[in-house]
Amino acid sequence: MNQRAHPGAVFLYTDYTRLGPYVGHLHARLLQAVDPAPTVIDLMHDAPAFRADCAAYLLAANLPYLPADAVVLAVVDPGVGTERPGLILRAQERWLIGPDNGLLAVAAQDGADVEAYRLPPAPPGIPxxxxxxxxxxxxxxxxxxxxxxxxxAERVDHWVGQKWLRDWDALIYTDGFGNLISGRRGASAPSHADVLIGGEALGQAEKFADVPEGTAFWYVNALGLVEVAVNSGSAAARLGAAPGTPLRWRPRGEPLLQSAPRPGS
Incomplete structure (x- = not known):
């Protein structure tokens, strides 16, 4: 193995949470796998649990903010231990490594000349x-x-999620404040439209301070995604919504628009 003098950084993106030893084991393995060891950075460990579809859209939104040549180790893998293969994608000048279950697929849609490789089967005897x-x-x-x-690793042309729509009109993540992030990019969101969710029609604002405290609204967040929030409150608690809840769009004074469906549907 011809190594570079300075390995690239590895960014960890998982649904492991910080409970238990699992994140620590990832760090330990990465520190021992090669010499010199790569820099390891925890991107997030509360990706949508068990939901590779939701986590795929959130990962795609994070990728442009990572340095070129970054390596993303991504794990949201309810099918672990089955025959689902491991996958490596090279997209947007960055590497993504994880299960071939759609988790890496949306990020690859934003890159030209994507390279894909299937990892060999897991060696015998490992958990x-x-x-x-x-x-x-x-x-x-x-x-x-x-x-x-x-x-x-074997070059491949097809992977799970390759034909998923680039935008998904559904909530994909609840942050620590109770804000609800969706799979719809702000750049492609309908203009002058309300979001219908939890029995409420929510108007758009640019920032929290633009609406009174306790008001629910939608805005384009710092990742470029449509997000539903409550000023000084929890949108998740107020609207009773969670990852997978659909978004419906209604231009003011007009009928509902058709929403982008769930991946694979």
Whole structure:
């Protein structure tokens, strides 16, 4: 393995949470996999649990803010231990490594000349339920060290989620304030429209201070996604909404617009 003098950074994106030893095990494996070890940065560990579809849209929105040649180790993997393969994608000058379950697919839609590689099957004898540590971490470390796919990775042309729509009119993530992030990019959102959710029609604002305290509204957040919020409150609690809840758009004074459906539907 021809290594670079300074490995690239590995960004961790998982639904593991900070509870238990799992994130620590990822760090430990990455620190031991290659020498010199890559810099490891925790992007987030509360990606939508068990929801590779929701997590895929959130990952795509985060990717442009990472440095070129970043390596993203992404794990939202309810099918761990099954025959679903591991996947490496090279898109937007960055590497994405994780399960081939759609998690990496939306981010790849924003890149030209995407390269895709299937990882070899997991070696025998490893635990069936922690491929993040025992399969993907080693691959991520090797990519960070060499700037190339690891030995044994096979070039492929197809992967799960490849034809998902780029925008999804649904909530994908609830942050610590109770704000509700959607899979719809602000740049493609209907103009002068209300969002219908939780029995309320919500108007658009640019920022929280533009509406009175306790008012629910929608805006385009710092990731470029449509987000539903309550000024000084929790939109999740107020609207009873969670990841997977659909968004409906109604231009003011006009009928409802058709929403972009769930991936794969």
């Amino acid at each position: 069936a339920t922690f491929h993040g540590r025992d399969v993907f971490a080693d691959a991520a470390a090797q990519v960070a060290a060499t700037g190339r796919p690891p030995s044994g």
